[in-house]
Amino acid sequence: MKRWLFPLIVSLQVLYLVGMAGAYYAIDLFGETIDLKTAPVDPRDLFYGDYVVVNYEISTISDEKWVGKEPQYNEKVYVKLKKDGELYAAEAVSHQALRTEGDEILITGQYKGGNGNELRIRYGIERFYVEENTGEALEGNESERIAKVAVAPWGQKKIVSLSHP
C-alpha cells in the first residue's frame, strides 16, 4: 500500500472542514452586503439563550411571486431581491436561479410550507448571536430592525449586524 495514501485521505478530510469554516470568513472579503428589514418580532421569542431570533420580512413571501411549478416542503428555492429605497425586498421566488439585473440580488433559501397565500422561506440566518449581557441594546424595541446581511457569490450568507432603522 502506498504510504502517502492514508495521509492524503486524512488531509482531504481536514481540508474540507477548514474549507467549510474558511468560506464563512471569506464572505467578508467577497460578499455583497444588503440591508434587510426584519418583521416585528414577538418579544417573548426575542431572546433565546444568547442569540436573537430574526424574522425577516422576506421570510414570508406572497405566493403570487412564485415562478414555476409548485415547491415541495424543504426544497431549495432561489429568491430574487430587488433594492427598494435603502432596503431589499422580495421580487420573485423560484426553483431556478432567476436572472438578476443591476440592483437585484439572488439568495437561496429553503421552502418551509405555505401559510394561507404566503410562502414561508428559511434562509439559515435566522439566528443572530450576541455577546452575553449585551442583549439590552436590542431589547425594549420589539418592532422592526435592519439586518445587514453579507451574501457571498457562492450563495453563503451571514448577518453582519442588527440595528434600529
Add this chain to the structure above:
Amino acid sequence: MKRSWLEKEGKAWVEEGIISKEQYDQLVAKYPNRNSKGLLTIFGGLFIGLGFLTFVASNWSLMPNILKMGILIVSLLGFYFFGDRAYQKGSRSLGTSFYAIGVLLFGAAMILTGQMYHYMAYSATTFFLWGVAASLVYGVRREQPLLYLTLAILTMGQLYSWMTYGESHLWIFLLFVIGGGFELVRLRRDFLALLFGFGYILQSLVFVFAGGHDYVWLLFLWLLLYVATTLSFFRFPSLQITSIGAAFLLKAIEVFLLDSWVMERLNVNVIFLIAHIIVAGLLVSLVKDRAIGILNLLLFLPVVYVGGDGGVIALILLYVVSIGYLVIGTKREAVGLVNFGTGAFLVSTLIAYVQLAWDFLNKSVFFFIGGVLLFGLSYVLNRERRRLSGNEKGGGGR
C-alpha cells in the same frame, strides 16, 4: 509465576551450575514481561480523554468558533495519527478502532461545523461525503470493521434523507450498492451478504417511497437482486433468501391492501413493465434451477395491475408458491425446499384466514378456530417433513 522471581532464582541456578547461561536466557525469554504499565497508560489516557470530552461538551456553546474548529481538527488528526502509529506497530485492532473513531469524528465535525457557520443543507449530501471518507479509509486499510461502519453510515444517511428531506439520496444509494456489492464479491463473506441484503432492501424502500414512485418498482429492484444472485460470482444464499423473503412479505401485504377500497388502483407504468419483463426474462435464462426460478418469479408479479381482485390473486400466488415448493421438494426429496414450503404454506394460511374470516366471525371464535386450524396444518406438514428428512439428506438448490 512472576518474572522477577524467575530472574532472581535463575541467576542463582546459573551460579550453582544447575543451568547454563544460555539456558537461563532461553528460560527468561520464554516468559515475556507483561506490560502492566501499558494497561495503566491506556486507562490514564482514557480518563484524560473522557475528562476532556465532558469538558468540551459542557462548554461547547460558550466557546468561540475558531476554538471549536481547532478542537475538532486536532482531535480528528490525533485519532488518525495515533491510530496509524498503533496500526503500523502491529496492533491492528487498536489502530482500526482509532480509525473508526476518526471516521465518526469526521462526520460529527462536518455536522458541527455546518451548525457553527450556519450552513443550510438541502439534502443528505453530508452523509454521502461521510460515507465516501469512510470508504476511502477502508480502502486504504482493508479492515472489515471499517467496511461495516461505512455501510452503516450510508444506511443511516439514506434513512436521514428520507426523514428530514422526504427524498432519497441517489449517490448514497449508488455508493452502497456498487461499493458494497464490489466488496461482497471480493470478500465473499456470508455475514456481509446478509448485511448487504438488508441494507439493499432498506435503501430500495427509501428510494421508491421517498421518490414518490409506484411501489411496483420495489418488485423490480428486488427481482434485480434475485437475478444478481443467479450469477456465479454473486451466488449468496442469504441474499437470495432476502430478496425472495422480501417479495413474499410484500405479496402478503398486498393481500390486505389491494382490496379496492384500501388502495387506489395504479395506472400501468409502461417503463416499469418493460424493465420488469426484461429482468424476468434474464432470470428465466440465467437461473440454473428453472422450476424453482419460475416459481419464485410468481412472487414478483405486479398483481396490483389486475384491479379490484389484486388481493385475492396475491393470496392465490402465495399458495401456488408454497404448494409448488412442497411438491417440488417432495418430488426431489429435498428437505430444504419442503421446510421453506411448509413455512410459506402456514403463513399463507394465516393470512388467508385473517383476511377472509376476520369480518364475519366472532373474535374469540376467530382466534380459536384459527389456532386449531394452524395446529392441525403444522402437524400434518411436519409429519411429512419428518418422514422426508428421515429418508434422506438431500439438499435443495433454491
